[in-house]
Amino acid sequence: MSTRSLLPTHQRNSSGIIILGPPSSRSILRMKEKYFFFGVIVSFMFFCFIGMIYLPDLKSTQLYNRYIKPADSLGPNLLGLVPPIESHGHNSNNEDNYELAVLPRPRARFDDERRLRKKIEEHFNISQEAVIPIPNLNPKIRSHINLDVSQSSRITNATIDLPDGADPDPDIAKKRDFIKNMTIISWDNYKKYAWGENELRPVSKRGHSSSIFGTSKLGATIVDGMDTLWIMGLKDRFNDGRIWIQENLTLDGVRTEMSVFETIIRFVGGLLTCYAFTKDEMFLRKSVEIAEKMLPAFDTPTGLPYSLIKPDTGSSKNYIWASQSSSILAEVGTLYLEFSFLTSATGDPKYLDKVEKIRSLLDSNSKPYDGLYPLYINPKSGKFGSQHFSVGALGDSFYEYLIKTWLFSNKKDVVALRMYNEAVDAIDKHLVQRTQSGLVYLADMRYGRLEHKMGHLTCFAPGMFSLGAKSSAHDQKRADHFMQLAADIANTCHESYTRTATKIGPETFWFSGDLEAQSGKRTDRYYILRPDVIEGWFYMWRLTKDPKYRQWAWDAAQAIEKSCLAPDGTGYSGITDVDSAKPKYDDVQQSFWLAETLKYLYLIFSNDELISFDQWVFNTEGHPLPIRNLNPAFPETVPQTN
Numbered sequence: 001m002s003t004r005s006l007l008p009t010h011q012r013n014s015s016g017i018i019i020l021g022p023p024s025s026r027s028i029l030r031m032k033e034k035y036f037f038f039g040v041i042v043s044f045m046f047f048c049f050i051g052m053i054y055l056p057d058l059k060s061t062q063l064y065n066r067y068i069k070p071a072d073s074l075g076p077n078l079l080g081l082v083p084p085i086e087s088h089g090h091n092s093n094n095e096d097n098y099e100l101a102v103l104p105r106p107r108a109r110f111d112d113e114r115r116l117r118k119k120i121e122e123h124f125n126i127s128q129e130a131v132i133p134i135p136n137l138n139p140k141i142r143s144h145i146n147l148d149v150s151q152s153s154r155i156t157n158a159t160i161d162l163p164d165g166a167d168p169d170p171d172i173a174k175k176r177d178f179i180k181n182m183t184i185i186s187w188d189n190y191k192k193y194a195w196g197e198n199e200l201r202p203v204s205k206r207g208h209s210s211s212i213f214g215t216s217k218l219g220a221t222i223v224d225g226m227d228t229l230w231i232m233g234l235k236d237r238f239n240d241g242r243i244w245i246q247e248n249l250t251l252d253g254v255r256t257e258m259s260v261f262e263t264i265i266r267f268v269g270g271l272l273t274c275y276a277f278t279k280d281e282m283f284l285r286k287s288v289e290i291a292e293k294m295l296p297a298f299d300t301p302t303g304l305p306y307s308l309i310k311p312d313t314g315s316s317k318n319y320i321w322a323s324q325s326s327s328i329l330a331e332v333g334t335l336y337l338e339f340s341f342l343t344s345a346t347g348d349p350k351y352l353d354k355v356e357k358i359r360s361l362l363d364s365n366s367k368p369y370d371g372l373y374p375l376y377i378n379p380k381s382g383k384f385g386s387q388h389f390s391v392g393a394l395g396d397s398f399y400e401y402l403i404k405t406w407l408f409s410n411k412k413d414v415v416a417l418r419m420y421n422e423a424v425d426a427i428d429k430h431l432v433q434r435t436q437s438g439l440v441y442l443a444d445m446r447y448g449r450l451e452h453k454m455g456h457l458t459c460f461a462p463g464m465f466s467l468g469a470k471s472s473a474h475d476q477k478r479a480d481h482f483m484q485l486a487a488d489i490a491n492t493c494h495e496s497y498t499r500t501a502t503k504i505g506p507e508t509f510w511f512s513g514d515l516e517a518q519s520g521k522r523t524d525r526y527y528i529l530r531p532d533v534i535e536g537w538f539y540m541w542r543l544t545k546d547p548k549y550r551q552w553a554w555d556a557a558q559a560i561e562k563s564c565l566a567p568d569g570t571g572y573s574g575i576t577d578v579d580s581a582k583p584k585y586d587d588v589q590q591s592f593w594l595a596e597t598l599k600y601l602y603l604i605f606s607n608d609e610l611i612s613f614d615q616w617v618f619n620t621e622g623h624p625l626p627i628r629n630l631n632p633a634f635p636e637t638v639p640q641t642n
Contacts, residue, residue, distance in 0.1 A: 159278050160633045162231060165603075165610025175554055176605035180232050182561065182572070183598045186589060187229065187237055189571040190221050196248060197221075200589040202571025208588055213263075214256030219244055224266050225594030227273040227623055231611065232602060245271075246282050251293040251311040260297045260305050260316070261331035263290065265397075265621040266591065268338050273623040275345065276633040284345055291342060291351065303357040304332050304379040323385040326376035332358055333373075333398030336405050336416075337619050344628070344635045363419055369430050369445075371422030373398065390444040391427060392458035397620040399423050400460060403468045408617045410628045417473060424468065424482065432485065435511055439495060440488035443511075452511040459493035459505075459532040462486040463539030467613075470543045490540050492517055493533045494552050500525075500578040503559040505533055519579065528574035528586065529564065531596035531622065538600040542608060553604045596622035 167173055186200075194200040197207025198220035213220055222241045229238040251258075271287035274280065296314035297305040304327050306316035318325045336355045343352035361382050367373060368387065375394040376385030391399060402420035406413050433443045433452065442458055444451040465486035469479040495517040496505035504527050506519035519525045534553055541549035563583055564572045572593060575583035599622050603611060615631040616624040626633035 160276065162277070162611070163607075163609040164233070165606035167605060167607055172550070172605050175557075176602060179557060179598060179601045179605060180234075182557070183225075183228060183232060183594065183602070184234070184237075185565075185569065186571055186594055186598065187225060187234075189566075189569075190589065191237075191240065193570065194221075196244065199591055200571050201587045202566035202573050202589050203585050203587040205568075205570055210588075210590075212259040214254055214258045216251075216254045216256065218251070218254075218267075219249060220266060220591040221589070221594060223249065223270045224591035224621065226270060227277060228594050228599045228602070230274070230277050231599065242274075242280070242282075245286060249286055249290075251290055254293075254311040255313065257308040257310055257317075259331075260294050260307060260309050261328075261334065263294060264335055264338050265619055265623075266595065268294075268342070269619045269621050269623040269625075270595065272338060272341055272345070273619075273625060276624075276626050276631075279633075287342065288346060291339075295350075295354075298354050300379040302361055302379055302382040303354060304361065304377060304382065305335075305358075306379060307331055318379070323376040323388075324378060326385040327379045329362075329373050329375045329377060329395050330393075330397045332377065333362060334401050334620055336401050337408055337617065337625055340405075340408065341625050359415070359419075363415065367426075369426055371419070371424075371426035372430060372445075373423070387447045388444070389431070389446075390455075390458075391431060391442045391461055392444065392455035396457050396460060399427070400464050400620055403464055403471070403473060404617050404619075406473065407467070407471060408625065408627055410630055411471075412628075420468065420473060424465065428482075428485065433511070435516055437516065439492045439511070439517055440485065441492050441511055441517075442489065453508055454492070454496075454511075454517075455508050456493075456496075456505055456527075456530050457532050459489070459496075459536050462490035462493070462536035465489070466539050466543045486536075486540065487544075490536050490549070493536060497533065497552075497556060497559070501581050502527075502563045502575070502578045502583060503555065504563060504575070504578045506578050522577065525577045525579050526574065526586065527564075527578050528588065529560070529572060529590050529593040529597055531592060531600055534597060534600045534604075535622070538604050541604050542613060550604055553601055557601055592621060 167176065189202060189205075190200040193202075193205040194207035196217050196219050198209040198213045198218055199207070200221065201208045207217070209215055209217070210220075219241075222244055226238060226241045226245075229235075229241065267290050268287045271283045271290070275283035275287065293311040293314075294305075294309060297307075297309045297316040299316075300306065307318045307322070307327060309316040318327055322328060336359065339351035339355045343349055362373065362377070365373075365377075365382070365384060367384075369389065372389045373395065374384040374386065375388045375390060377383065378385060389395065399420075402416050402423060405416040406420060409416070411417075427442065431442050431445060431450075432440065433450070434440050441452075441454045442461060444453060463486075465482045468474065469483040469486065472479070474482060493505065496509045497503055499518050500506065506525045506527065507530075508519060508524040509515070509517050510520045510524075511517065512520075534556055537549040537553050540546065541553070560572065563575055563578075564585075566573055566585065571589045573585040573587050573589060576586055577583050611618075611624050615627055615633075617627060618624050628634050
């Protein structure tokens with residue numbers, strides 16, 4: 001419709017000047033024009049009405065009369081009595097800011113607001129630890145706001161003081177210091193050459209990002225390594241990492257695909273451990289923000305999450321190579337510790353609800369080989385895929401979390417204990433094999449046929465079996481049996497190290513033909529600073545005190561120092577062939593090198609008080625989480641789930 005048809009007609013004189021005069025004989029507005037304007041007015045009124053419904057009812061609560069109204073005399077801009085986010089590098093377009101738009105937070109007035117907040121606390125005799133209620137906001141906004149309150153005081157007053165853990169034996173103390181120095185080399189060179197990047201390329205001295213993190217700079221090494229720094233007493237370096245996390249860590253705007261599983265065990269798990277150690281609620285808030293970005297992946301008919309997600313859009317999918325576009329057992333079944341702790345720390349039951357639903361589905365599914373779980377499961381139908389079974393890659397941490405969930409619950413989660421016992425009995429029955437020379441290993445199985453190989457990843461199993469045996473998960477006879485099985489597998493993993501030129505074990509080793517705990521194909525011979533063998537020895541040392549495990553760990557540390565330290569001493573790199581006398585570097589210092597490998601080495605040469613098994617359970621990325629009702633670091637108020 002032209003503009004002219006909407007206006008009254010005018011007359012012009014001969015010079016073209018408009019003469020305002022009476023309208024033409026036709027109606028000023030045609031009928032359809034009247035309908036058009038009527039529709040605009042009705043629409044406007046409708047949207048105004050809807051907007052009024054969703055406005056927060058600030059004056060309908062006691063908060064307004066008790067706090068906000070009297071506080072008007074104390075200052076012009078009280079921001080709902082909530083302190084601003086102390087971040088100078090935070091993206092102004094992130095999720096926090098648009099959700100908290102009802103409570104504007106101009107950073108230029110931060111000091112004034114802090115002084116006003118102090119006056120308010122003095123005026124109303126409000127404890128600095130108290131969280132002032134927020135009126136009628138949705139739970140998501142409320143949780144984000146509450147997590148910001150009294151941040152600085154919580155850091156100084158509620159920090160968990162870990163024991164030093166020093167061993168009185170001077171030789172052991174010297175070895176522990178050596179491991180600590182390896183950590184300092186790894187961290188300092190990451191900070192020098194790749195600060196803020198996901199990982200370090202120590203040979204080429206630049207940043208690196210694995211595909212599991214997408215292409216964004218998310219500081220994976222910082223988040224993954226923070227608790228290791230805290231355990232080792234490297235507080236200055238820890239504080240450097242804390243500042244980076246506070247000012248830079250966000251998934252807002254990340255449009256590339258990330259691994260849901262890896263993000264939760266590394267980022268959420270690492271942040272939650274830092275929160276448990278320090279009670280610094282910045283870490284908890286960041287863990288919530290990241291977990292929220294992962295939740296769209298759980299929006300499937302069964303609640304089983306997809307493997308990959310684009311945080312910016314929430315779109316998710318599975319790997320194209322996964323059987324029938326299925327989700328992976330280890331990925332869907334290794335979230336319980338993190339999400340359970342997240343629910344306890346935030347009071348939001350949705351995290352625990354999601355992992356409870358997953359576990360219930362896995363538990364109720366038909367399993368053709370007793371308690372063995374196939375590696376693939378369809379997120380739409382909830383049915384298992386191809387009949388492939390392994391305690392190594394794609395399956396490992398699912399089994400690990402069954403026993404750890406029971407321990408994490410202070411031995412109250414009987415479902416986890418039952419599932420664990422059924423699983424290890426099935427593993428013992430169907431997958432445990434022994435060579436003619438006596439080496440014990442855990443084979444893979446496809447459709448009833450065994451594959452006589454083990455992966456480096458499978459060498460976590462001595463820790464799982466020994467933890468179950470020593471924690472009364474079985475009767476005494478079965479406990480003795482599984483303790484011996486743990487020792488036998490730990491020995492086989494050690495053999496995979498001693499039978500290579502570098503004295504470092506390969507990614508995969510076989511038990512067929514002339515091969516016994518040795519790599520076959522050249523593509524099996526790489527080492528990427530994995531922790532699993534050393535992790536198994538760590539548990540065996542703690543639970544048996546057999547000195548050979550400390551010796552094996554020291555031998556491995558020396559071999560890694562010799563073959564993996566970058567030429568200029570600028571960090572540690574994986575190598576491409578453990579059977580080569582002069583292996584080539586892969587030029588990647590993995591984030592789990594700091595999160596797990598170095599941490600387990602350090603703890604092997606520390607006493608048992610440092611991260612005691614009586615109070616802590618390690619997640620699958622090596623991040624210790626406090627045991628419910630046994631550890632003062634566990635949140636005091638445990639909410640009830642729906």
